Amino acid sequence: MHIPDNYLSPSTCAALGAAVAPVWALSVKKVKKEITKAKMPLLGIGASFSFLMMMFNVPLPGGTTGHAVGGTLLAILLGPFSACISVSVALLIQALFFGDGGILSFGANCFNMAFVLPFVGYFVYKFIKDRVRTEKGEFIGIAVGSYIGINAAALCAAIEFGIQPLLFKDAAGHALYSPYPLSVSIPAMLIPHLLVAGVVEAVFTVAIFAFIKKVSPGTIYEGAKEKSKAIYGLLAALILMTPLGLLATGTAWGEWGADEIQEVVSNGQALGFIPQGMQNGFSFEAMMPDYSVGGIPEIAGYILSAVAGVALLLILFKIISSLKKANHSVHE
Amino acid sequence: MPEWLLKDENYQPLPDRDTFIDKSILSLLRILSRIRAQSGYTGGKHSVHAVYKVACTFLLIVLLSVSRNIWFLAAVGAYLLAALSLMSADRIIRVIKAGLIISFFSFLILLPAFLMGNRYSPVMIPLKTLATVTAVGILSHTTGWHAVTGALKSFFIPDIFIFVLDITIKYIVMLGELSLDLFYSLKLRSVGKNVEKYSSLSGIAGTMFLKSKEMAEDMYSAMECRGFTGSYRVRRRFRFTPADFLYIVVHILLITIFVYLG
Numbered sequence: 146m147h148i149p150d151n152y153l154s155p156s157t158c159a160a161l162g163a164a165v166a167p168v169w170a171l172s173v174k175k176v177k178k179e180i181t182k183a184k185m186p187l188l189g190i191g192a193s194f195s196f197l198m199m200m201f202n203v204p205l206p207g208g209t210t211g212h213a214v215g216g217t218l219l220a221i222l223l224g225p226f227s228a229c230i231s232v233s234v235a236l237l238i239q240a241l242f243f244g245d246g247g248i249l250s251f252g253a254n255c256f257n258m259a260f261v262l263p264f265v266g267y268f269v270y271k272f273i274k275d276r277v278r279t280e281k282g283e284f285i286g287i288a289v290g291s292y293i294g295i296n297a298a299a300l301c302a303a304i305e306f307g308i309q310p311l312l313f314k315d316a317a318g319h320a321l322y323s324p325y326p327l328s329v330s331i332p333a334m335l336i337p338h339l340l341v342a343g344v345v346e347a348v349f350t351v352a353i354f355a356f357i358k359k360v361s362p363g364t365i366y367e368g369a370k371e372k373s374k375a376i377y378g379l380l381a382a383l384i385l386m387t388p389l390g391l392l393a394t395g396t397a398w399g400e401w402g403a404d405e406i407q408e409v410v411s412n413g414q415a416l417g418f419i420p421q422g423m424q425n426g427f428s429f430e431a432m433m434p435d436y437s438v439g440g441i442p443e444i445a446g447y448i449l450s451a452v453a454g455v456a457l458l459l460i461l462f463k464i465i466s467s468l469k470k471a472n473h474s475v476h477e
Numbered sequence: 478m479p480e481w482l483l484k485d486e487n488y489q490p491l492p493d494r495d496t497f498i499d500k501s502i503l504s505l506l507r508i509l510s511r512i513r514a515q516s517g518y519t520g521g522k523h524s525v526h527a528v529y530k531v532a533c534t535f536l537l538i539v540l541l542s543v544s545r546n547i548w549f550l551a552a553v554g555a556y557l558l559a560a561l562s563l564m565s566a567d568r569i570i571r572v573i574k575a576g577l578i579i580s581f582f583s584f585l586i587l588l589p590a591f592l593m594g595n596r597y598s599p600v601m602i603p604l605k606t607l608a609t610v611t612a613v614g615i616l617s618h619t620t621g622w623h624a625v626t627g628a629l630k631s632f633f634i635p636d637i638f639i640f641v642l643d644i645t646i647k648y649i650v651m652l653g654e655l656s657l658d659l660f661y662s663l664k665l666r667s668v669g670k671n672v673e674k675y676s677s678l679s680g681i682a683g684t685m686f687l688k689s690k691e692m693a694e695d696m697y698s699a700m701e702c703r704g705f706t707g708s709y710r711v712r713r714r715f716r717f718t719p720a721d722f723l724y725i726v727v728h729i730l731l732i733t734i735f736v737y738l739g
Contacts, residue, residue, distance in 0.1 A: 149579065149583065149606055149609075149610075150538060150541075150542060150605070150606065150609045151541070151542055151601075151602050151605040151606050151609060152583075152602065154542075155539065155542050155543055158542075173635075173637060185637075185640075185697065186644055186692075186693040186694075186696040186697050186700070187689075187690065187693040188641045188644075189640070189641040189642070189643070189644025189645045189647075189648060189693075190644060190645075190648045190652070190689040190690075190692055190693045190696075191689065192641060192642075192644075192645040193644075193645045193646075193647075193648035193649040193651075193652050193653075193689070194652060194685060194686055194689050196645065196649050197505070197508075197649060197652055197653055197656060197685065198682065200501060200504045200505050200508060200653075201501050201656075201678065201681075201682060202496075202497045202500040202501045202504065203497060203678065222686060230641065231641075234638075234641050234642055234645050235645065237642065238642070238645060238646060238649070240613075241613070241616075241617060241625065242511070242512075242515065242617045242622065243508075243511070243617075244575050244576075244579065244610045244613050244614060244617075247538075247609065248534075248535065248538050248609070248613060249538055249539065249542055320590075320595060320597070320598050321545065321597065321598065321601075322598065322602070323598070323602075324587065324590040324595045324598045324599070325590065349678075349679065349682075352676065352678075352679030353679045353682045353683045353686070355679070356679050356680055356682075356683030356684075357683045357686060357687065360683065360684075360687065361687050452555045452556070452558070452559050453551075453554060453555035453558050453559075455559075455562070456555070456558035456559040456561065456562040457558055457562075459562035460558065460561055460562045460569055460573075463562070463565070463566040463569060464566050464569060464570060466566065467565075467566030467567060467570075
């Protein structure tokens with residue numbers, strides 16, 4: 146579910162980043178209030194826990210393996226606000242040091258996996274747990290919560306992918322970023338998550354929770370009961386705000402509506418006229434006439450290819466000599 | 478010598494599948510070796526300051542994402558190749574490998590769109606992805622993570638965030654080693670068929686969590702004993718080496734090409 150760079154437009158990334166920022170601010174505030182100073186290191190250690198959780202390969206039927214995200218588990222163990230910070234930091238390290246998920250799409254990834262996943266998972270769990278007050282109810286709550294949590298996150302990612310071809314096209318009607326519309330992206334993301342990843346997540350979450358509850362029941366986060374109503378309200382508000390945040394890309398909103406209607410009416414024939422409006426909305430698009438024609442002066446081209454050629458030769462030479470060295474030491 | 482010791486035994490352990498243990502061990506080892514290799518890197522005499530590197534890499538990624546001109550991509554590609562060629566061979570291989578795998582994967586994803594007649598994104602997105610991942614790879618393979626967190630401080634990122642980030646990287650190593658040991662022992666103890674193996678996985682993760690809570694408490698005590706107040710100070714002299722100058726000039730050139738190509 147880690148969205149790499151260049152699949153989402155920069156403005157979508159910015160909008161999603163802006164949508165997560167208040168959640169981060171609220172989380173830091175909440176965590177400062179809820180967690181004593183003595184427990185502050187737990188945030189970082191929770192982040193490393195969630196990072197390592199993704200390294201755990203779980204056997205799947207058919208001999209393959211998959212991995213869980215563990216967002217709901219962290220939310221249940223540490224509280225949703227701490228989970229939000231921990232997962233965000235884990236995602237940042239993955240993006241910065243391991244190339245897993247993009248730098249620009251960091252906000253989008255945090256929105257899906259550090260906000261939607263733990264919060265939806267946690268509140269579904271809490272909703273069921275507060276109504277079915279038995280141990281079974283608790284476990285059902287965890288299973289359902291983690292299952293719904295990961296699928297909600299996958300749905301958000303699918304929507305983010307799916308709105309790209311509607312919002313961002315070049316003059317010829319070709320998508321500039323992810324080219325698949327909602328009708329493709331939603332099933333492509335949701336079917337594997339509904340069938341496989343969601344089940345893995347639910348089983349893994351329940352199993353770990355059961356283990357911790359048995360071994361050390363005191364360590365599990367106790368959400369404040371009287372506040373739950375306010376939190377439901379907050380969650381509802383945030384969910385309602387989500388599409389607003391997604392579509393807060395300036396002029397694109399109106400054009401998207403027109404574009405969609407146009408597509409429905411004339412079966413995709415009206416592509417020559419809508420992008421004009423989009424060009425006015427985004428100055429950088431107007432600046433670029435055509436990606437394949439706009440060239441550079443011949444001399445600059447020569448210099449560039451010379452630099453690339455020399456660099457390539459150097460790289461080849463270095464790799465070959467390192468391979469030779471490796472061979473040599475093996476023979477010795 | 479007792480009788481039973483002299484008896485010939487022929488024990489054939491039943492075959493059992495444990496690929497998930499091997500895979501988990503491998504991915505943990507990969508992470509650990511990666512972080513260790515990076516923390517050992519202090520940068521040579523001619524290394525560019527981490528602040529410039531982080532800022533310029535971010536700028537480059539934004540430009541790449543916005544640009545629709547294949548010539549700009551070619552210019553960035555030439556620069557990235559030149560930067561790569563200054564690195565050591567094993568690092569070059571690792572950076573290129575990561576980039577190629579990810580861009581091939583995105584090419585596969587976009588192949589149906591290409592067949593459906595979209596000639597733009599199936600070509601541009603894998604190339605852009607290759608460039609982006611290579612840029613990030615060069616940054617992370619030439620800069621120690623302590624230098625990166627230090628650079629983040631210069632961008633006015635709150636202390637609590639840097640604090641959490643710092644602890645996280647350190648404890649990925651600590652907890653990673655712990656879970657690695659647990660995986661090894663699970664593997665060693667699973668001779669023949671072991672039906673309990675799958676449930677042990679949750680035990681490993683659960684133990685890791687409990688251990689992390691303990692570690693957090695220990696760490697706070699240690700921090701308090703040493704008088705850590707939670708604020709970070711980056712102590713450094715302002716320096717501007719020829720390498721820094723060259724680095725910034727190259728990036729200004731790239732911006733110029735970006736603007737020129739429109």
